[in-house]
Amino acid sequence: MKDLFRAIWAYRHFILTSIKNDLRARFVRSKLGTLWMILQPLAQCAIYALVLSKVLAAKLPHVDSPYAYPIYLMSGIVAWTLFNELVSRSLTMFVDNGNIMKKIMFPRICLPIVTAGSALVNNVLLIATTLLVFATLGHWSSAGLIWLPVLLLVNVAFGMALGMILGIFNVFVRDVAQVAAVVLQLWFWLTPVVYMIDIVPESARQYFRSNPMYPIVSGYQDVLLHDRAPDLKSLAIIGGFSLVLLCISLLLFRRASADMVDVL
């Protein structure tokens, strides 16, 4: 474990430039450049708001803003975007970098860190814009925002751990990525992002609450829409769970890395 951190430290500059290059390369030839990282989720939010606001806006009576539903929607999408990006990019991370892994000796742990780092930078930019949009809509968040870093941390830990485990298995069984893409979509609709948990039948709610993404997404909603602290108990549980999962993923990574290059 100590070697792992030493390797990361030795390659810190490489990790930073990789994150920078990653962001740069993705948007270098588009006119609006980095703006697309933010425009895409915003557009997604606008579409849902346009289609669903009439149906769902009434479900948020205790928020006195005419834009309550779009704000609710945006809060959830911010959370989901990060998770989704982490998992879907980690899934193919080893396969995509197979060529480099086969030819150059470098600490492999850099790959997931670069992926997580670039997803995190994306998300921070998205949050900043979201807050700006909220402000223009006349909605200000303040005290609750101090919980945001905690939420980000838990979200990254969970997404990275899950993505890495799936990414490792995907090297050996390539179907994993295909299945995971479908599951991620289903998962999105099973998580109260677009709708509120209130519209789910009472009997089913406990199942919805056992979804590990539920405390994270509702935490974002608490902070960004309601400007209050998230449910710390459930967040602590999922935080602990993510930590355990992260340890498992690192262990798996250690055990699998010898075999990984053989089949890449």
Place this chain on the structure above:
Amino acid sequence: MSKELVTVRSLGKAFREYRSELLRFATWFGMSARASNEHWVLRGVSFSLGRGEAIGIVGQNGAGKSTLLKLITGTLRPSEGGVTVHGRIAAILELGMGFNPELTGRQNVIHSAGLMGMSNAEIEQGMSGIEEFAEIGEYFDQPVRTYSSGMQMRVAFSVATAFKPDLLIVDEALSVGDAYFQHKCFDRIREYQKRGTSLLIVSHDRGAVQSLCTRALLLERGRLIKDGGPEEVMDFYNALIAERENATVRTGRGSDGRVQTISGTGEAVVEHLELRDADGLRLEFVSVGAKVSLYVRVRVVMDIERLVLGYMVKDRLGQVIFGTNTYHTSQILENAKAGDIVEYNISFPMNLGPGSYSISTALVSSDTHLVDNYEWRDLALVFNVQNLELPFFIGSSYMNPSIKVIRQ
């Protein structure tokens, strides 16, 4: 610090397949699962590489050369045995690999050097040197997608060798690029070699191996079968290839220092050949236009149904000037018996331009050596043509002109 830079001890690498990937996953957690298929690409390889030593690794495709290099760089883990390396390795394995086409040359250099484990300060220090060595001018700050493959290779080589490593691994990479840059690459490699860098080169280029290496290793089907001087190992390697084609290859040095290659199954051999003048005396220097004859004495080693002699005259660049065989001249020798001696006398006027020429001979059964190749002898004879008596002319053939000049 240990004396040896790299020590390889009974190294082996197996690629394993499992009936189900679940079994493979189980092995990560200490459970023993039998692989359904175990493919050893390298086994029992041991050698050591001292500081400043240069080793060439040769072998046929699939002999395990690349696997060996990957095990030494550490990207692959050995299945048995081990590798110890004391020092920094730089590998020119696949040039330009990992370059992002959307980023500029400079940004890619930073990225690649980082991947090699260089710190920011080191990269900054080396940057101007890299830019200078690549010699691609303003393109250095343009996206790599606008580069030609040669330019990409220049940048890639410059980064890979920008920081003096303790061991430089070169994998067939030097055959790309223009001649000028290739010279530069070799110069840099030689310079590092002088300053104590060890080399590990995989190449089919006999010249590169012999001029850079002090030792060579021959791999065959994953085993190290020869470890010795480059010339000796390369010769053995050539013989090995020939054996695979059910023939033997021998090489030797001709009188002019060029390497003769003789291949074939050996049912008949050319025992002697020489160029003779009209009086039957042996010639080495021939005058343009002289009447000469090529004398070839063939010994039949085993009974063969048909024997055809072919010959080719080549210029110093290896271009064929003339060639024919006794199949085309309808002079096939039928039912040659073991022990027979066959003499051929081929007469012709030496209507060639001044220069150095060589003769290759072939003993076959039909009009091509691809059916039965009893013996094929390149550079069997080398001779020079001089223009002593005739008016000056240039070119490779003497066309014996008669020029009429009429003034009115």
